[in-house]
Amino acid sequence: MKIVRSIAEMRDMVADWRRMDATVGLVPTMGGLHAGHLSLVHMAGERSDKVIATLFVNPAQFSADEDFDAYPRNEDDDCRMFEEAGASLLFAPPIEEVYPADHVTKVHVGGLSSLLEGEFRPQFFTGVATVVSKLLIQAMADVAVFGEKDYQQLQVIRRMARDLDIPTEIIGAPTVREHDGLAMSSRNRYLSEDERPRAAKLFSAISDIARATAEGADPAPLCDAAARQLTEAGFREVDYVTVRDAKTLEHYRCSEGPGRVLAAAWLGKARLIDNVAV
């Protein structure tokens, strides 16, 4: 696996592949790799001849009080794991390659970006949409794979790519979970030994809501009850537990298509998010 630091080198590699008629898949990550990320690389490999993994902790999606500095960074480990998973190229640019000092352009996805995560992290999705639009335009891959773990992010990226006419198919990959159901996340390492077993309650709570909603129950009281139960189980703050339309993330009506249960809650220093299909 070759490692490049500049957009120009990455494009040269892609141009070489294109001359050989190879198809290209892209897997943008912020590193801190776990089995969830590797499943994205595997899925990209099933869909394309060559896979570019990217490793860039994007400052634009962190607010001043978030964990940009603490975010797990270990390029050597990440490299080894990407290579074993079958990536052909790692693009790991320095910040100034992505954001030159006079960079002033932002990509904003209206509507979707202001709901749920957007209420708690106001700049987050604009930061995500901006860096992902850049990575997509840099690579001009055939497919790009993102995890369903960050479900709202996946919908924002789908909409951005469609709206900007970026000719890359956006693919969502199923969430990879620990044995007890906890969604894998780079931020799980912020959980203490004591908190870790309780963290799985988030998944069991939203799974129960999904099952009951599918059977016709009114989701609103179920969500309220789940939030109370999470607090009783030691979550220090529940940002939301809600059932939404799976595509628009607006109010869910069972007659209008599939739903999605989404939740975000704090356990100790970790803000956990998760979601499941109704």
Added chain:
Amino acid sequence: MKIVRSIAEMRDMVADWRRMDATVGLVPTMGGLHAGHLSLVHMAGERSDKVIATLFVNPAQFSADEDFDAYPRNEDDDCRMFEEAGASLLFAPPIEEVYPADHVTKVHVGGLSSLLEGEFRPQFFTGVATVVSKLLIQAMADVAVFGEKDYQQLQVIRRMARDLDIPTEIIGAPTVREHDGLAMSSRNRYLSEDERPRAAKLFSAISDIARATAEGADPAPLCDAAARQLTEAGFREVDYVTVRDAKTLEHYRCSEGPGRVLAAAWLGKARLIDNVAV
């Protein structure tokens, strides 16, 4: 010259050209063609084997009280002129091809977009940056040519394309003028017979400022005097007459690089803009 209405047809044509190793130039326009537009097509033709002209009156860059409905539309005339100027393809999409009903993404160029024109037309540059980013991504041309007549727009587009890593070189083409110096513009047709000769005073005023500034004069009092003279000459409102840094459009300091004189003023129903180099 072939005319296509869909992004897919345009991309198919470009893909055919790419297979023949042809280079591609793009000339985005809103129609209402005059010799200025044709100079852009000529310049694109000098720089690339094939030229795509686009014809799309972009609703996103008009505010509710502006002239979207009245904007000159005559596709037959425009087609004939594009073809004579040497365009290979005309892309003239309907609104819903560019903006599907659920289109929510905007491209915003910070800083530059809020100055000068941005003060008087708050949504304008975001509308321009959004549609131009889409057209650039749709065509993936080698070069795209825009007129210096819309100087601030040219700088916004340059910055947007650089910031989003769009691999198309942005080229500015010199303003084409009538015999008396009036910059050609689709909106000049809003001028009455009586107003038309007075319109040239805008160009002579900014040319005088450019000359005096280059010779070391303080531009601020010159700009104030020019605004008064334009009002005396029958301009009903002067939005701005100013000398700025040619690249950032911030405050001009002769020691920091080239300057640009920019002006916008209303004459009857026409809002005229113009600019010249210091």
